[in-house]
Amino acid sequence: MKKLHSGKFVLSMGLLSLICTALYYAFRNKTYFDFLLWNLFLAWIPLLLAVAVAELGKRLAPGWVRSAVVTVLGAAWLLFFPNAPYIVTDLIHLTLQKAWYVEAGRWTFRYWYDFLVMLLISWNGFLLGFGSAYLVQYQVMRRFGGAVSWLFVAAVSMLGGYGILLGREYRLNSWDALTDAKALWSLIGESLNGQSVPFCLLFGLVILIVHGTFYYVMNGGWHTEDRDYPSTYRL
Numbered sequence: 001m002k003k004l005h006s007g008k009f010v011l012s013m014g015l016l017s018l019i020c021t022a023l024y025y026a027f028r029n030k031t032y033f034d035f036l037l038w039n040l041f042l043a044w045i046p047l048l049l050a051v052a053v054a055e056l057g058k059r060l061a062p063g064w065v066r067s068a069v070v071t072v073l074g075a076a077w078l079l080f081f082p083n084a085p086y087i088v089t090d091l092i093h094l095t096l097q098k099a100w101y102v103e104a105g106r107w108t109f110r111y112w113y114d115f116l117v118m119l120l121i122s123w124n125g126f127l128l129g130f131g132s133a134y135l136v137q138y139q140v141m142r143r144f145g146g147a148v149s150w151l152f153v154a155a156v157s158m159l160g161g162y163g164i165l166l167g168r169e170y171r172l173n174s175w176d177a178l179t180d181a182k183a184l185w186s187l188i189g190e191s192l193n194g195q196s197v198p199f200c201l202l203f204g205l206v207i208l209i210v211h212g213t214f215y216y217v218m219n220g221g222w223h224t225e226d227r228d229y230p231s232t233y234r235l
Contacts, residue, residue, distance in 0.1 A: 001141050001149075002219050006051045009131050013047065013124070020121045027113040032097065036090060036121050042083040042174075043125040049077040050132035057139055070139075077136060079174045081156065082163025084129025085207050088122040089168045091115075129160075129207070130214045153211055161204030165196055 017040060024036065053073045060066035094101075094115055101111035133153060141149035166172040166184075170191060176184055192200075 001138060001146065001215075003138060004131065004134050004218070006054055006135060010047065010051065013044075013128055013131065016124050016127070017044070020117070020124050023117050023120065027117055029110065030100075033093065033114065033118070036087070036118065039083070039087050039090060040121055040124060042080070043087055043128045045080040045174075046077050046084055046132040047128045047135075049073055049080060050135040053077060054135050054139060074136065077132065078156065078159065079177055081129065081132065082160045082167060083174060084125045084132065085160060085203070085210075086164050086167050087125035089164060091118055091122065094118065126210055130211055133211055134215065134218075154208055157208035157211065158201065158204035160207050161200040161202070162191075164203050165191060165200050169196070 020040065021037060024033075053070055056073070057066065057070050060069060094111065098111075101108050101114075133156060136156075137149045137153050140152045163174075166187070170187060172184065172187070
């Protein structure tokens with residue numbers, strides 16, 4: 001498993017987020033979708049926490065202090081992780097507000113502007129989520145091995161699917177686990193039913209597939225000759 005350069009990744013994601021924000025304001029004609037920028041901000045939190053886990057885990061001396069810091073930051077990362085892939089569910093607002101986009105029985109270009117901007121912001125969210133999960137997986141792999149790291153990613157993906165359910169259908173936030181834990185626990189039984197469980201599993205599978213795809217691109221998506229003769233493809 002290759003190590004992800006956290007500094008360069010943060011800078012590239014920062015640039016992408018700036019582009020997303022600029023395009024949003026360039027095509028914005030209603031304040032209704034301003035929540036997208038807030039959700040994009042929330043999608044950044046797991047990446048920053050994952051960077052903190054990686055950097056502090058490397059800089060702090062082995063011992064209970066490092067273990068405690070990494071555990072607390074890791075738990076916070078897990079709470080905020082669903083915010084990254086959650087943004088893709090905001091596409092539902094295009095359907096909820098479809099009356100804005102139909103004139104004389106035809107879809108207007110306004111729909112496509114909003115769709116493409118929201119799709120790009122969703123892509124930004126997925127990348128932020130992948131980067132954060134990859135950084136944490138790398139730490140798990142170093143300590144427990146590759147098999148355990150993939151079990152960890154699979155579990156996080158499924159929990160991410162459940163977190164998206166709580167956010168989209170029950171309007172809970174990540175910090176409610178701390179500020180209103182009693183209400184959260186009371187929702188667990190109610191929220192898991194014959195319709196919601198397949199939703200969580202399917203969304204978790206999507207997260208896992210996206211993660212696995214990017215993992216392959218980073219670690220196994222090159223032919224042997226490409227690695228042996230990189231100058232052949234140099235522009």
